[in-house]
Amino acid sequence: EPEVTQTPSHQVTQMGQEVILRCVPISNHLYFYWYRQILGQKVEFLVSFYNNEISEKSEIFDDQFSVERPDGSNFTLKIRSTKLEDSAMYFCASSAHPQLQPQHFGDGTRLSIL
Amino acid sequence: SQELEQSPQSLIVQEGKNLTINCTSSKTLYGLYWYKQKYGEGLIFLMMLQKGGEEKSHEKITAKLDEKKQQSSLHITASQPSHAGIYLCGADWPGGGADGLTFGKGTHLIIQP
Incomplete structure (x- = not known):
């Protein structure tokens, strides 16, 4: 069964450094999402992406975050200057349609900021 | 802002027993999605409900959405260790485009042998 894949599974970065999290969505899906889950807290929506542009973003998704689809398969989340509070599990998801089809999630990247 | 409780x-349920988990919204939903997450891992899609009164089943798990589309329940029959998570x-x-989902805080299910 097709799945969303994320790399790396764990990323350790010094505070202030840039980090790029990578995702390969399911191949025939057109809608892509990033979520984060701080340890012990809810899964929170960050951003949705369709047709090579951001569709929606939450208050969390400030200027230090950016997303890109650099080629036909990858979808990336960049954090420009990481802070301690960016430590979390980051999940990528994709769907064939935003409200008529479910979102399928990857296994996540655990980001640890030192 | 919309919230899910x-x-x-x-x-904590003894193996073989039935259980129910509930999810409530203060406003009428467009769609309700159930996922399972193992500790430290990704979310596995279980079921999607969109119509008032809808009920779906997969193996021993049944999910229902009430007529008002504000409340959903997930019922597991004859629980097994594999249901833990x-x-x-x-x-x-309604009104969302490609908005992300809002999630509840989750229910931690432990199955005792």
Whole structure:
């Protein structure tokens, strides 16, 4: 069964450094999402992406975050200057349609900021 | 802002027993999604409900959405160790485009042998 894949599974970065999290969505899906889950807290929506542009973003998704689809398969989340509070599990998801089809999630990247 | 309340927060059930998890929204939903998360891992899609009164089943898990589309329940029959994990309900509301889902805090399910 097709799945969303994320790399790396764990990323350790010094505070202030840039980090790029990578995702390969399911191949025939057109809608892509990033979520984060701080340890012990809810899964929170960050951003949705369709047709090579951001569709929606939450208050969390400030200027230090950016997303890109650099080629036909990858979808990336960049954090420009990481802070301690960016430590979390980051999940990528994709769907064939935003409200008529479910979102399928990857296994996540655990980001640890030192 | 829209919120989802899940109950109970945690549940310890003896293997073989039935259980129910609830998810409540203060406003009428567009769609309600149930996911399962193993500790430290990704979310596994279980079921999607969109119509008032809808009920879906997969193996020993049944999910229902009430007529008003504000409340959903997830019922597991004859629980097994493989059912252990965190169950999350997620939802979107009318008027959304490609908005992300809002999730509840999750229900931690432990199955005792």
